Amino acid sequence: MKLSTKELILCALFAAIIAILAQISIPLPFTTVPLTMLIFAVAVTGLILGPKLGAISVLIYLLLGGIGLPVFAQFSAGTGVLFGPTGGYLLGLPLMVYIVGFGKDKSSSPIIIFLSLIIGLISVYITGTLMFAAITGNTIYQSILYCVAPFAFVDLIKLILAYIIGLSVSKRVSFTATF
């Protein structure tokens, strides 16, 4: 797979956007998982860049965090975060962005595109919950209470926002078109 300079710059730009939006983060008193704009950022990335460039952007973001740049929620970093209690969400992001980008590339139907956002979010919830359960020793039921229940409604709002913003940006600017 060969990327043009323009594609590489776009991926780096969106990795930086994800890193910035992930810092809009609120710790919650009843769970160790913070509320963040990460899901919004990844959804917008998939809608604008599509599956391939979207996945590369997310992988750059994960790599930067993995090597120690404080780009994860609340300026955290390192492999300890990637393989810690919230690491399942992070490791699920490449799949989410791919699903979202694929849905957007394959269909112009608002229902299909929104469905791909929902399926992408569910895939992140699954990886997030499973890893949280494995690392903390909580049951799957308890983990769902900590990892999904507090976020589902707000994440749905983030997806609606991402849908509106992502589609209006991609209609106006064709980031992925070649010169």
Ligand SMILES: O=C(O)CCCC[C@@H]1SC[C@@H]2NC(=O)N[C@@H]21
């Ligand atoms: O430690 C990290 O950087 C990852 C934080 C993951 C937070 C998850 S993403 C899905 C859900 N929605 C939120 O707002 N927070 C959690």
